[in-house]
Amino acid sequence: MPKNDVELSKKVKKKKRKNRRLISKFLTLFIFIASGLLIYQIVRLNLLPMNLIIVVSLLLVILALLVTLIMNFKAKKFFGRFIMGLIALCMCVSLGYGNYFIYKTKDTFDVVTSLADKKATTTSVIVMKDSNIKKAKGLKNKTIGTVLKMDKKATKRTLKALSDENVKYSTEDYSNLDELVDALYDGDIDAICLNEKYRDILHETEEYFTFNTKTKVAYQNTHYEPREVQDNDSNPVNDITKDAFTVLVSGNDSYGTLQSGNTRSDANLLLTVNPKKGTILMTSVPRDYYVDLPCVEDGGCPVGSKDKLTHTGLYGIKSTEKAIEDTLGIKINYNVRINFSSVVNLVDALDGIDLDVKEGEQCDILYANMQPGLSVGKHHVDGETALAFARERHAYADGDNQRVKNQQKVFKAIFKRIVSPKMITNYGKFMDALAVAFETNLSGDEISDFVKYELQSMPDWKFESYSISGDGGNEFCYIAQTYTSVTYQNEAMNKIARLKINAVLKGKSSKSVKDDSVDTVVQQEPAVEEQPTQDYSTNYYEPYVPENTYTYDDSSYYDQSDYYAPEQGYDDTNY
Numbered sequence: 001m002p003k004n005d006v007e008l009s010k011k012v013k014k015k016k017r018k019n020r021r022l023i024s025k026f027l028t029l030f031i032f033i034a035s036g037l038l039i040y041q042i043v044r045l046n047l048l049p050m051n052l053i054i055v056v057s058l059l060l061v062i063l064a065l066l067v068t069l070i071m072n073f074k075a076k077k078f079f080g081r082f083i084m085g086l087i088a089l090c091m092c093v094s095l096g097y098g099n100y101f102i103y104k105t106k107d108t109f110d111v112v113t114s115l116a117d118k119k120a121t122t123t124s125v126i127v128m129k130d131s132n133i134k135k136a137k138g139l140k141n142k143t144i145g146t147v148l149k150m151d152k153k154a155t156k157r158t159l160k161a162l163s164d165e166n167v168k169y170s171t172e173d174y175s176n177l178d179e180l181v182d183a184l185y186d187g188d189i190d191a192i193c194l195n196e197k198y199r200d201i202l203h204e205t206e207e208y209f210t211f212n213t214k215t216k217v218a219y220q221n222t223h224y225e226p227r228e229v230q231d232n233d234s235n236p237v238n239d240i241t242k243d244a245f246t247v248l249v250s251g252n253d254s255y256g257t258l259q260s261g262n263t264r265s266d267a268n269l270l271l272t273v274n275p276k277k278g279t280i281l282m283t284s285v286p287r288d289y290y291v292d293l294p295c296v297e298d299g300g301c302p303v304g305s306k307d308k309l310t311h312t313g314l315y316g317i318k319s320t321e322k323a324i325e326d327t328l329g330i331k332i333n334y335n336v337r338i339n340f341s342s343v344v345n346l347v348d349a350l351d352g353i354d355l356d357v358k359e360g361e362q363c364d365i366l367y368a369n370m371q372p373g374l375s376v377g378k379h380h381v382d383g384e385t386a387l388a389f390a391r392e393r394h395a396y397a398d399g400d401n402q403r404v405k406n407q408q409k410v411f412k413a414i415f416k417r418i419v420s421p422k423m424i425t426n427y428g429k430f431m432d433a434l435a436v437a438f439e440t441n442l443s444g445d446e447i448s449d450f451v452k453y454e455l456q457s458m459p460d461w462k463f464e465s466y467s468i469s470g471d472g473g474n475e476f477c478y479i480a481q482t483y484t485s486v487t488y489q490n491e492a493m494n495k496i497a498r499l500k501i502n503a504v505l506k507g508k509s510s511k512s513v514k515d516d517s518v519d520t521v522v523q524q525e526p527a528v529e530e531q532p533t534q535d536y537s538t539n540y541y542e543p544y545v546p547e548n549t550y551t552y553d554d555s556s557y558y559d560q561s562d563y564y565a566p567e568q569g570y571d572d573t574n575y
Contacts, residue, residue: 176481265313284404344383363395
């Protein structure tokens with residue numbers, strides 16, 4: 001071989017070796033930087049036990065050393081270098097995804113463990129759909145109806161804001177929502193001033209079910225004020241990894257963000273968790289349960305006022321929490337608030353959930369979104385269908401009682417999907433949905449400690465459930481200032497629920513409590529060792545017996561095809 005060819009061949013080989021070294025150096029550098037960053041993020045996340053952090057860190061360092069040493073010094077032949085290059089490349093991808101995984105977890109964790117800085121109250125001036133009033137200026141010299149008895153502060157603030165825009169008007173005050181809306185419908189007044197949190201109450205009666213489609217907003221005022229921690233303080237246990245506790249999961253009837261103000265507590269599920277025994281008891285309380293409003297002097301309602309449980313959410317989740325505590329004679333430690341968008345987004349982020357519909361749970365149509373129902377058998381459903389199934393009551397003879405059972409079924413299906421392998425590919429999307437899915441008064445440290453406990457102990461969680469039900473009727477509700485459908489309290493089932501919750505807190509199964517709701521013999525309640533200072537053994541009410549009985553047909557189905565309009569930004573199909 002000529003000398004020039006030999007030198008050229010050497011140069012080519014030398015260049016190839018140099019390129020290989022550059023690739024190897026790049027992969028080596030990336031592996032060690034990504035490994036170090038991952039270890040840092042794991043420590044910063046503070047969700048893994050320290051012994052597990054040490055093990056993971058050592059494994060990462062050892063694996064990085066082995067791969068880079070073999071790739072740079074041991075793999076001489078083409079096949080060996082190729083295989084090690086692939087291994088190194090796969091490790092780079094894995095480390096990159098791992099860093100993304102931890103980053104999304106930390107970002108979501110910071111969001112969901114912090115309370116919103118502000119709370120908003122939105123009040124609207126509403127006119128009929130066919131009115132020529134389109135904006136604030138159109139309200140000049142018009143008559144605006146109010147119900148100062150219900151919402152004096154927000155109403156006056158909104159009317160003042162309207163006056164500040166040089167709009168002169170007159171007002172006519174009414175005693176309740178029914179009279180207010182009737183006056184608008186009859187043309188006695190030109191507009192009404194309505195706090196948006198009361199909008200949904202109108203749709204609980206047949207007369208005003210189409211209120212949203214018959215009216216429009218001419219003017220709107222949103223007032224923001226700081227959200228104090230005491231607005232939703234918790235009643236913490238000493239050690240969330242050892243002491244049993246109860247969490248209220250309250251689903252409100254709104255779409256969008258949770259910071260837009262208080263709305264109805266549409267679904268109320270108590271989770272009693274015993275970490276030592278690995279037991280979770282789900283107790284559902286009917287949304288229309290007729291309860292005493294947890295009022296205080298100057299607290300928004302007269303002491304002794306009654307309403308249904310769902311309306312207590314209009315005063316905030318703490319009001320709902322207190323109403324349930326007083327009704328069942330229990331203590332709730334924490335709460336979690338979610339909305340309709342939360343359910344839809346979380347289920348869709350998981351690529352749907354699996355529902356096994358049993359006999360008696362099937363329905364021909366889901367009236368909540370006017371879509372085809374679910375037959376007996378297994379179904380893989382998206383977020384909208386899962387939400388509609390969880391909200392459905394009109395398709396069942398047992399109405400609200402069956403709905404709470406459906407809600408428990410959806411909750412368990414979401415939990416199973418989260419712990420399935422599918423979660424790996426959907427993690428980023430799920431974290432994005434979770435970040436705006438709920439608010440809680442669980443502290444960051446408590447959530448961190450509980451996650452550490454779960455990862456270290458891996459308890460085999462056993463789900464148990466109980467649903468309270470009651471007879472329907474028609475009673476005066478303070479917040480609505482009118483008569484509406486309610487579910488009368490079932491004192492026997494209240495007692496059973498309390499017994500079951502205390503049994504799980506004690507470390508027993510809720511199944512150890514005899515479920516005989518018609519039995520008048522009261523069982524002795526197990527004491528709660530974790531909370532010896534609290535005694536709820538006698539703190540329960542006598543059954544409420546209405547003085548007057550009203551005939552109310554809640555089985556009717558209303559045609560909402562003209563009403564269902566998601567683009568409006570709210571949905572009140574849960575009348």
